[in-house]
Amino acid sequence: MTKFKDLNLSAETLRAIDKMGFEEATPIQADTIPLGLAGKDIIGQAQTGTGKTTAFGVPMVEKIDTKNDSIQGLIIAPTRELAIQVSEELYKIGSGKRARVLAVYGGQDIQRQIRALKQRPHIIVGTPGRILDHINRRTLKLENIQTLVLDEADEMLNMGFIQDIETILSNVPTERQTLLFSATMPGPIRAIAERFMKDPEMIRIKAKEMTVSNIDQYFVKVQQRDKFDILARLMDVQTPELAIIFGRTKRRVDELANALSLRGYQAEGIHGDLTQAKRLTVLNRFKSGKIDVLVATDVAARGLDISGVTHVYNYDIPQDPESYVHRIGRTGRAGKEGMAITFVDPREMSYLREVERTTKKRMTPMEAPTWDDALSGQQQAAVTELEGAITKNELTEYRTFAKNLLDQYNPEDIVAAAVKLITKEPDRTPVHITNESSLPQKRDNFRSKNSGGGYRKSGGGGGRQGGGRSYGNRDRKGSSGGSGGGRRKYSSNS
Numbered sequence: 001m002t003k004f005k006d007l008n009l010s011a012e013t014l015r016a017i018d019k020m021g022f023e024e025a026t027p028i029q030a031d032t033i034p035l036g037l038a039g040k041d042i043i044g045q046a047q048t049g050t051g052k053t054t055a056f057g058v059p060m061v062e063k064i065d066t067k068n069d070s071i072q073g074l075i076i077a078p079t080r081e082l083a084i085q086v087s088e089e090l091y092k093i094g095s096g097k098r099a100r101v102l103a104v105y106g107g108q109d110i111q112r113q114i115r116a117l118k119q120r121p122h123i124i125v126g127t128p129g130r131i132l133d134h135i136n137r138r139t140l141k142l143e144n145i146q147t148l149v150l151d152e153a154d155e156m157l158n159m160g161f162i163q164d165i166e167t168i169l170s171n172v173p174t175e176r177q178t179l180l181f182s183a184t185m186p187g188p189i190r191a192i193a194e195r196f197m198k199d200p201e202m203i204r205i206k207a208k209e210m211t212v213s214n215i216d217q218y219f220v221k222v223q224q225r226d227k228f229d230i231l232a233r234l235m236d237v238q239t240p241e242l243a244i245i246f247g248r249t250k251r252r253v254d255e256l257a258n259a260l261s262l263r264g265y266q267a268e269g270i271h272g273d274l275t276q277a278k279r280l281t282v283l284n285r286f287k288s289g290k291i292d293v294l295v296a297t298d299v300a301a302r303g304l305d306i307s308g309v310t311h312v313y314n315y316d317i318p319q320d321p322e323s324y325v326h327r328i329g330r331t332g333r334a335g336k337e338g339m340a341i342t343f344v345d346p347r348e349m350s351y352l353r354e355v356e357r358t359t360k361k362r363m364t365p366m367e368a369p370t371w372d373d374a375l376s377g378q379q380q381a382a383v384t385e386l387e388g389a390i391t392k393n394e395l396t397e398y399r400t401f402a403k404n405l406l407d408q409y410n411p412e413d414i415v416a417a418a419v420k421l422i423t424k425e426p427d428r429t430p431v432h433i434t435n436e437s438s439l440p441q442k443r444d445n446f447r448s449k450n451s452g453g454g455y456r457k458s459g460g461g462g463g464r465q466g467g468g469r470s471y472g473n474r475d476r477k478g479s480s481g482g483s484g485g486g487r488r489k490y491s492s493n494s
């Protein structure tokens, strides 16, 4: 186990890391930081939620000369929310040294960004389009960049940002250090990386599977028309603390968020057609627990680090295995437990098998819960809530009522009535969800439709694991566990 204090960091940066609550470096951090400090170009691959941001953030911050007012570090990320999150993390790491960090992304007033750029930031974190925009307006000067990071590089390739990135790179000195990170590294990204990079070191945290072992992975075979009711029942059974539901299209996300709200869940949707302000509000409401279900397209699949996400539901199976890896990686972060449930239309089983081949991990089949299962889930949740109130013991004002009731009725009847009243019966309000056609049938098992050049891995397969159902009831909100404060210890999995 490597501690940060053994990594030859400056006292300022160590202090900042200490303030973040980190003591032990995660494996990707332990491997990346020394090589990064030595100035090497690095391709870093490690599972979701294992601290890649700090892995590239620390060497970048360490190299910043805060007496120099020019931009010395540039980080490119595929989505706006991720750019903001990464800038926040870099700000924390750089707080000891007082490094100035600025996020620039689309959808935010460009004049405001131009004013902020005049405040002489040392590090810029941005999305490709907006960075390019600033380059063209000559409001972003990159000639003193020493360290460049491409976070989620493979996604930027998928999204067709390659041309933008090449243009950005042509504005950055060739004498620079380049770091490239993701949980997935399909073949072509490596080929492209070689073009951008000098003799890169490949750091790959070895793991048996591509997904972290602390995420329990299930799939449910379900027909399109039954998906929504089954989703609602699953949530009633599992009572997730915070859940993300991924849908395939924007329409689907809107419809699901509406339908869930109709049924009484605190749910909102996020996708690329919303204004940036709306996207940020929804995300912040989710982070602060004002809503507990986030319905999203793949715009929220990459890199987002929201603590306390216990469940990820794939309402639609993703088209490619990489997307699956990142989606489910929104739970089970930094050693926490998580559960991922993927709906699969029987005609889409070949996609599921392809995901399994890529991740080298089998999903456990789960049976769709019935309405009665949902009811028992909610009853159990009511009991948990009751127990929470008993433990909390703020009951003084209620004791007289209790005594009076006990004088008149049988104790079992009283408690049963209480549980009944607290139980939120599964709702049957009719909702409308437009059927999406299932993914095209695959003839070729080795390549998915949008693989853009067939870089998907293939491998063993066959055979299904034993069935059985397993719903994993989780504690409800309110029993707030005492996890606050103190150091966070990273317990590595595998």
Ligand SMILES: Nc1ncnc2c1ncn2[C@@H]1O[C@H](COP(=O)(O)OP(=O)(O)OP(=O)(O)O)[C@@H](O)[C@H]1O
Binding pocket: 021, 022, 023, 024, 025, 026, 029, 046, 047, 048, 049, 050, 051, 052, 053, 054, 182, 183, 302, 303, 304, 305, 329, 333, 334, 488, 489, 490
């Ligand atoms: N050394 C550490 N000790 C404890 N927690 C850590 C450590 N490093 C990072 N973390 C925490 O782990 C979580 C995940 O980190 P991060 O977002 O960097 O993961 P990632 O590897 O980039 O994941 P993804 O592939 O999804 O982008 C964050 O909440 C971060 O604060």
Ligand SMILES: [Mg+2]
Binding pocket: 052, 053, 151, 303
């Ligand atoms: Mg990340």
